[in-house]
Amino acid sequence: MQELSKSEIKRNALIKATISLVINNGFHAAPMSKIAKMASVSPGTIYLYFENKQDLINKVYLEIKTAFATHAFANYDATLNVQEGFRNIWFQIADYKLMQIEEAMFLSHCDNTPMIDEDSKKEGIKHLQPLLDLWKRGQEEGVIKNCCPYILYAYTVYPLAFLMNAKQKKDITINEEYIQNAFLLAWDSIKQ
Amino acid sequence: MQELSKSEIKRNALIKATISLVINNGFHAAPMSKIAKMASVSPGTIYLYFENKQDLINKVYLEIKTAFATHAFANYDATLNVQEGFRNIWFQIADYKLMQIEEAMFLSHCDNTPMIDEDSKKEGIKHLQPLLDLWKRGQEEGVIKNCCPYILYAYTVYPLAFLMNAKQKKDITINEEYIQNAFLLAWDSIKQ
Amino acid sequence: MQELSKSEIKRNALIKATISLVINNGFHAAPMSKIAKMASVSPGTIYLYFENKQDLINKVYLEIKTAFATHAFANYDATLNVQEGFRNIWFQIADYKLMQIEEAMFLSHCDNTPMIDEDSKKEGIKHLQPLLDLWKRGQEEGVIKNCCPYILYAYTVYPLAFLMNAKQKKDITINEEYIQNAFLLAWDSIKQ
Amino acid sequence: MQELSKSEIKRNALIKATISLVINNGFHAAPMSKIAKMASVSPGTIYLYFENKQDLINKVYLEIKTAFATHAFANYDATLNVQEGFRNIWFQIADYKLMQIEEAMFLSHCDNTPMIDEDSKKEGIKHLQPLLDLWKRGQEEGVIKNCCPYILYAYTVYPLAFLMNAKQKKDITINEEYIQNAFLLAWDSIKQ
DNA sequence: TATGAATGAGCGTTCATTCAT
DNA sequence: AATGAATGAACGCTCATTCAT
Numbered sequence: 001m002q003e004l005s006k007s008e009i010k011r012n013a014l015i016k017a018t019i020s021l022v023i024n025n026g027f028h029a030a031p032m033s034k035i036a037k038m039a040s041v042s043p044g045t046i047y048l049y050f051e052n053k054q055d056l057i058n059k060v061y062l063e064i065k066t067a068f069a070t071h072a073f074a075n076y077d078a079t080l081n082v083q084e085g086f087r088n089i090w091f092q093i094a095d096y097k098l099m100q101i102e103e104a105m106f107l108s109h110c111d112n113t114p115m116i117d118e119d120s121k122k123e124g125i126k127h128l129q130p131l132l133d134l135w136k137r138g139q140e141e142g143v144i145k146n147c148c149p150y151i152l153y154a155y156t157v158y159p160l161a162f163l164m165n166a167k168q169k170k171d172i173t174i175n176e177e178y179i180q181n182a183f184l185l186a187w188d189s190i191k192q
Numbered sequence: 193m194q195e196l197s198k199s200e201i202k203r204n205a206l207i208k209a210t211i212s213l214v215i216n217n218g219f220h221a222a223p224m225s226k227i228a229k230m231a232s233v234s235p236g237t238i239y240l241y242f243e244n245k246q247d248l249i250n251k252v253y254l255e256i257k258t259a260f261a262t263h264a265f266a267n268y269d270a271t272l273n274v275q276e277g278f279r280n281i282w283f284q285i286a287d288y289k290l291m292q293i294e295e296a297m298f299l300s301h302c303d304n305t306p307m308i309d310e311d312s313k314k315e316g317i318k319h320l321q322p323l324l325d326l327w328k329r330g331q332e333e334g335v336i337k338n339c340c341p342y343i344l345y346a347y348t349v350y351p352l353a354f355l356m357n358a359k360q361k362k363d364i365t366i367n368e369e370y371i372q373n374a375f376l377l378a379w380d381s382i383k384q
Numbered sequence: 385m386q387e388l389s390k391s392e393i394k395r396n397a398l399i400k401a402t403i404s405l406v407i408n409n410g411f412h413a414a415p416m417s418k419i420a421k422m423a424s425v426s427p428g429t430i431y432l433y434f435e436n437k438q439d440l441i442n443k444v445y446l447e448i449k450t451a452f453a454t455h456a457f458a459n460y461d462a463t464l465n466v467q468e469g470f471r472n473i474w475f476q477i478a479d480y481k482l483m484q485i486e487e488a489m490f491l492s493h494c495d496n497t498p499m500i501d502e503d504s505k506k507e508g509i510k511h512l513q514p515l516l517d518l519w520k521r522g523q524e525e526g527v528i529k530n531c532c533p534y535i536l537y538a539y540t541v542y543p544l545a546f547l548m549n550a551k552q553k554k555d556i557t558i559n560e561e562y563i564q565n566a567f568l569l570a571w572d573s574i575k576q
Numbered sequence: 577m578q579e580l581s582k583s584e585i586k587r588n589a590l591i592k593a594t595i596s597l598v599i600n601n602g603f604h605a606a607p608m609s610k611i612a613k614m615a616s617v618s619p620g621t622i623y624l625y626f627e628n629k630q631d632l633i634n635k636v637y638l639e640i641k642t643a644f645a646t647h648a649f650a651n652y653d654a655t656l657n658v659q660e661g662f663r664n665i666w667f668q669i670a671d672y673k674l675m676q677i678e679e680a681m682f683l684s685h686c687d688n689t690p691m692i693d694e695d696s697k698k699e700g701i702k703h704l705q706p707l708l709d710l711w712k713r714g715q716e717e718g719v720i721k722n723c724c725p726y727i728l729y730a731y732t733v734y735p736l737a738f739l740m741n742a743k744q745k746k747d748i749t750i751n752e753e754y755i756q757n758a759f760l761l762a763w764d765s766i767k768q
Numbered sequence: 769t770a771t772g773a774a775t776g777a778g779c780g781t782t783c784a785t786t787c788a789t
Numbered sequence: 790a791a792t793g794a795a796t797g798a799a800c801g802c803t804c805a806t807t808c809a810t
Contacts, residue, residue, distance in 0.1 A: 027219075028219055031805080043772070046805095047807085150355060151370075154352075182343055182346075233796095235797070236781085244781075245780065428794095431784095432790065437783095496741070529760070549687075565723055570731070
């Protein structure tokens with residue numbers, strides 16, 4: 001693995017600190033001074049890496065969204081049949097949401113509040129193109145319901161955010177069987 | 193309909209203003225001074241109706257949650273069979289989420305951020321009991337998958353929040369057929 | 385004793401409430417609303433009896449000061465010799481300061497802070513004239529030191545405020561012997 | 577004398593401003609904004625040096641009390657006989673109270689109102705130990721009356737607060753002879 | 769690059785005072 | 790005479806941002 005420069009280390013520390021503070025107390029309880037302290041950096045230093053607080057939040061969002069998409073499609077092979085392809089992606093997404101819980105919580109926060117510029121949100125969505133392509137193929141092959149992708153997303157990926165929150169609050173415990181179950185509902189939902 | 197007293201009118205105006213500001217800009221961008229201005233009231237007046245900002249937010253949350261539950265079960269008849277009962281509730285919920293969009297967005301905000309006391313959240317959940325009872329009956333009758341209610345909720349009600357957000361951003365347009373479609377996915381998801 | 389009119393009862397209740405709140409928490413923790421509540425009166429009503437908060441405080445001060453002076457000279461007989469006359473007044477003052485502790489504490493507060501208009505303070509001092517006259521006579525007779533009355537007051541009456549505070553804080557307990565002792569110091573201090 | 581750092585200069589300016597405003601208008605009329613302005617500093621800056629308003633007041637109190645005690649015992653020599661020792665301390669105290677008038681007025685304010693935490697008051701009292709020790713010795717030698725130290729303090733040190741207030745209001749003018757006189761009353765008061 | 773003291777606008781909240789009833 | 794809801798200026802305090810070092 002490549003060495004990280006001092007700059008990169010600091011930048012990463014700031015991002016980690018931002019995520020941690022925002023998910024635990026919300027945007028309004030994540031002051032720049034605390035972010036700085038948690039990243040072992042002076043408040044002024046943040047402004048060497050980010051234009052301002054909004055920019056920091058936007059950048060954190062985009063980087064996580066990118067990492068999320070990378071993870072989602074890490075094993076994906078476009079030659080798989082539709083169900084196998086979907087299973088493949090869905091389990092990677094579930095794995096991310098339920099294991100990289102801090103990052104996933106941050107995304108959930110952002111997607112449900114006006115924390116993030118609408119522009120950055122649009123930017124972030126682009127990364128999901130392979131999933132949209134797969135669904136389109138599935139619909140052409142008649143194995144997936146003929147719904148717009150928003151509905152398909154709402155009933156397959158979005159529910160994971162709810163389960164993630166419930167897990168975080170210790171309302172539920174998640175194991176292998178639990179996830180298999182959840183996948184079944186996702187697939188039954190959209191399959192033709 | 194009964195006349196509202198001056199007090200009730202003011203209280204309602206404050207609640208409306210709070211909802212409107214929070215969903216458009218988030219908790220941290222809904223200062224008491226703006227809430228007051230939007231409700232055509234002096235800042236000090238808010239404190240005649242609510243103890244402090246947190247209390248205001250909690251009360252708004254609980255009142256909306258109650259109204260939401262009332263709406264959800266307004267037509268519900270416990271003698272209906274499971275599928276009909278579920279359809280009945282689901283459509284009422286969909287109606288609320290997609291028509292009372294401001295209130296529904298507010299609930300979504302609250303459920304995805306630490307804006308609300310955990311106590312108030314717990315309080316708010318109680319209202320959904322009839323739906324949980326229905327699911328239990330469905331499972332006993334073998335018509336609904338044997339999942340914990342969190343999963344059932346995640347795949348039937350929670351997706352509506354996503355569609356609501358998409359509608360709000362004008363990414364999608366929702367009509368009768370669209371909702372019928374969405375219901376189909378919800379039911380296919382949880383049915384045995 | 386004469387019946388009090390409703391007005392007088394309310395006015396007295398307001399004065400009592402003011403004293404009680406000021407001595408327990410200071411001027412800045414005695415809001416008009418609390419004074420009103422403690423006097424079982426509406427905030428607006430205060431302004432029927434007093435012009436504003438400053439006027440209320442001034443009036444309370446003057447009335448207590450008058451009651452204090454009345455008590456101080458209640459038994460005084462100008463035909464007594466100087467030492468007896470002084471003893472007479474001093475014990476009455478001590479009695480007031482150590483028994484009417486709320487009122488005395490209020491006076492102490494006022495005399496050591498800028499709560500009260502300088503005019504009202506000047507007004508309040510006038511009531512002590514008989515004591516000043518006695519001292520003058522004592523000086524003419526050569527039984528009291530030839531000091532200005534400020535010094536005489538500082539070494540005879542003012543020390544009682546300190547003892548009163550100490551008693552209030554339960555640092556000391558005061559009994560008959562204690563007071564006799566205190567008088568001895570007062571007299572030794574000013575006697576020729 | 578050592579140079580003061582910029583920080584120390586600001587801190588001192590804040591303390592001076594606090595004293596000045598409190599003694600002229602009382603605690604409730606010494607808002608942080610005025611303190612800041614008088615110290616030529618922004619309101620936010622106060623909070624770099626003090627935790628909050630109460631902490632500012634407490635710290636000012638304790639620092640003045642310490643300076644006062646230092647002054648009081650600056651010339652004191654425990655080998656002096658009781659009367660000489662007492663004279664020594666008393667004159668130093670008088671010098672402080674009548675010359676460092678702002679600081680002394682501040683202490684008087686604090687000691688007569690609930691401005692200060694009871695803890696800080698207790699802390700502040702400790703500094704007077706040498707005077708208490710001297711009085712004890714005086715009592716053992718039979719030169720000082722057998723009273724509790726509260727009484728001795730009330731008749732020797734406390735009267736100076738009254739004279740200080742009178743001087744401040746220009747009711748009296750104080751010169752060397754005046755102080756010599758005052759000392760005589762103090763000593764006559766407590767001597768056996 | 770990096771710092772952190774300093775800023776000052778803006779926050780949530782209080783409270784002396786008013787006025788329609 | 791009496792109320793108490795309503796006001797809004799002013800409070801204590803926070804925090805995103807700047808800038809001299």
